[in-house]
Amino acid sequence: MSSETGVIIAGAAETDQIGRLPGQSTLELHIEGALNAVADAGLTLRDIDGIATVAAPGPVQVAHALGIMPDWIDGTGVGGTSFLLHVRHAVAAIRAGYAKTILITHGESGRSRVGAVPFRAAPTSPPGQFEAPYGTFGPTTTFTIPALRYMKDYGLTHEQLAYVAVAQRQWAAKNPRAAFRDPITVDDVLASRMVAYPFHLLECCLVTDGGGALVVTSADRAGGFPKPPVHILGTGERSETPMISQMADFTESQAFRLAGQTAFAEAGISTGDVDHLMIYDAFAHVPIYGLEALGFVKKGEAGAFIADGNTEPGGRLPLNTNGGGLSYTHTGMYGMFAIQEGVRQIRGEAAAQIGDPQISVVLGNGGMFATAGVLVLGRQPR
Amino acid sequence: MADKAVPVPTPETQPFWDGCAADELRLQRCTDCGKPYFYPRPVCPDCGSRNVEWFTASGRATLYSYVINHRPAPGFADDGPYAIAVVQLEEGPRMMTSLSGLPATPEALVLDMPLEVTFEPRGDVSLPLFKPSGSAATEANR
Numbered sequence: 001m002s003s004e005t006g007v008i009i010a011g012a013a014e015t016d017q018i019g020r021l022p023g024q025s026t027l028e029l030h031i032e033g034a035l036n037a038v039a040d041a042g043l044t045l046r047d048i049d050g051i052a053t054v055a056a057p058g059p060v061q062v063a064h065a066l067g068i069m070p071d072w073i074d075g076t077g078v079g080g081t082s083f084l085l086h087v088r089h090a091v092a093a094i095r096a097g098y099a100k101t102i103l104i105t106h107g108e109s110g111r112s113r114v115g116a117v118p119f120r121a122a123p124t125s126p127p128g129q130f131e132a133p134y135g136t137f138g139p140t141t142t143f144t145i146p147a148l149r150y151m152k153d154y155g156l157t158h159e160q161l162a163y164v165a166v167a168q169r170q171w172a173a174k175n176p177r178a179a180f181r182d183p184i185t186v187d188d189v190l191a192s193r194m195v196a197y198p199f200h201l202l203e204c205c206l207v208t209d210g211g212g213a214l215v216v217t218s219a220d221r222a223g224g225f226p227k228p229p230v231h232i233l234g235t236g237e238r239s240e241t242p243m244i245s246q247m248a249d250f251t252e253s254q255a256f257r258l259a260g261q262t263a264f265a266e267a268g269i270s271t272g273d274v275d276h277l278m279i280y281d282a283f284a285h286v287p288i289y290g291l292e293a294l295g296f297v298k299k300g301e302a303g304a305f306i307a308d309g310n311t312e313p314g315g316r317l318p319l320n321t322n323g324g325g326l327s328y329t330h331t332g333m334y335g336m337f338a339i340q341e342g343v344r345q346i347r348g349e350a351a352a353q354i355g356d357p358q359i360s361v362v363l364g365n366g367g368m369f370a371t372a373g374v375l376v377l378g379r380q381p382r
Numbered sequence: 383m384a385d386k387a388v389p390v391p392t393p394e395t396q397p398f399w400d401g402c403a404a405d406e407l408r409l410q411r412c413t414d415c416g417k418p419y420f421y422p423r424p425v426c427p428d429c430g431s432r433n434v435e436w437f438t439a440s441g442r443a444t445l446y447s448y449v450i451n452h453r454p455a456p457g458f459a460d461d462g463p464y465a466i467a468v469v470q471l472e473e474g475p476r477m478m479t480s481l482s483g484l485p486a487t488p489e490a491l492v493l494d495m496p497l498e499v500t501f502e503p504r505g506d507v508s509l510p511l512f513k514p515s516g517s518a519a520t521e522a523n524r
């Protein structure tokens with residue numbers, strides 16, 4: 001193995017169902033996703049020698065439940081983008097010879113909360129001392145705070161923000177697994193219940209149960225695979241801030257921008273090479289920040305770019321083609337589902353298949369603009 | 383029903399909360415590079431120096447951004463929709479806060495409006511909030 005070794009996603013699958021699954025615990029969702037992904041790769045659990053996932057339940061629990069004693073373990077847990085970071089770390093581990101075939105799992109009982117860990121900032125932690133006393137209560141009250149500053153500085157309108165949800169619903173309408181499939185209008189979005197001004201309910205992601213997993217291995221692994229390999233051409237990761245109030249500039253994500261630069265440079269691509277794009281969309285403003293951070297449009301232009309139809313079906317830059325966290329599913333740590341859709345599009349097996357994409361880029365967010373991961377996936381090796 | 387979250391100081395943040403109890407907003411700055419910063423920690427985020435000191439900030443700020451939350455956190459249910467704000471302190475750093483003396487409406491909460499610190503008891507500590515200052519205060523009280 002060497003730094004030139006090609007690394008691929010050989011297996012990728014979600015849980016049998018996503019949505020409301022009160023009969024499955026967080027751990028069970030990991031297990032089901034893992035077994036589906038291993039089967040998708042045409043492998044067995046005995047082939048897995050590395051495992052990565054977030055706590056909870058963590059890589060030791062998942063590995064033990066599956067009867068695996070891995071000799072490579074990654075428990076990176078930095079929010080919903082963690083699975084993109086696991087892919088990046090897996091590429092490095094495979095090139096270093098630390099592992100040959102790595103299983104990355106996600107499962108989250110985000111809606112039903114079966115076997116889930118309650119979250120509240122410790123009152124001694126920085127968020128516990130300097131944010132929670134002001135009435136923060138999860139992502140709807142924190143991830144959303146930068147938006148008004150962006151709207152004032154760059155003229156983003158409430159209608160343009162609402163249109164992000166409208167565009168993504170058009171993709172969801174094509175996807176039988178999407179939670180919400182009925183077409184919506186800007187008026188529908190603006191008439192939906194206010195959650196945290198300026199965000200209405202339809203500008204906030206779903207809260208669902210589900211999971212998924214990936215099998216990452218070297219491209220030259222003997223035996224071949226049942227599905228076309230998805231080549232990992234470039235990866236990037238960054239952290240920015242543990243508290244939204246300390247984000248350096250409320251109008252741009254440095255973490256998104258820098259992770260993207262790293263991934264694009266490694267892959268040797270520019271924005272013009274990208275056929276398909278997934279941007280983590282916990283809220284309607286996040287794709288706007290993502291499009292600008294990755295350089296697809298200039299700063300301040302993303303709202304109009306989306307409202308002009310460029311990212312919806314028939315547009316020149318298909319974005320969040322599963323319907324995204326706003327309409328498809330969002331378990332809490334959505335990154336796994338963004339990767340899954342990138343893989344499906346490259347393989348040509350997506351519900352809303354966009355044709356024959358050669359390059360798919362996946363941008364994951366962790367926490368509230370806290371961390372970022374970027375993957376450049378390709379039909380062909382570099 | 384749970385009460386509103388109460389901060390619990392650590393040794394590194396105690397001087398900040400001691401300042402609040404004395405109606406002073408205390409920040410830290412680096413004595414090597416001069417840069418003021420928030421939240422409290424004993425290392426300069428710009429140059430890594432341990433040579434940092436506390437000072438009393440002016441308490442003047444402007445409204446940087448906010449949301450008006452309609453899904454109350456524990457203890458906030460009786461407040462109705464309430465603003466969670468981030469203010470730009472005159473000295474440079476930003477902090478999250480609540481706004482005092484202003485209705486939680488987009489019309490009343492105008493970005494970049496001038497604010498000044500005020501303090502409110504919360505459990506064992508005094509919490510820094512921000513209220514309209516100068517002409518903005520007159521405007522809000524009309």
Ligand SMILES: [Zn+2]
Pocket residue numbers: 412413414415416417426427428429430431
């Ligand atoms: Zn310094």
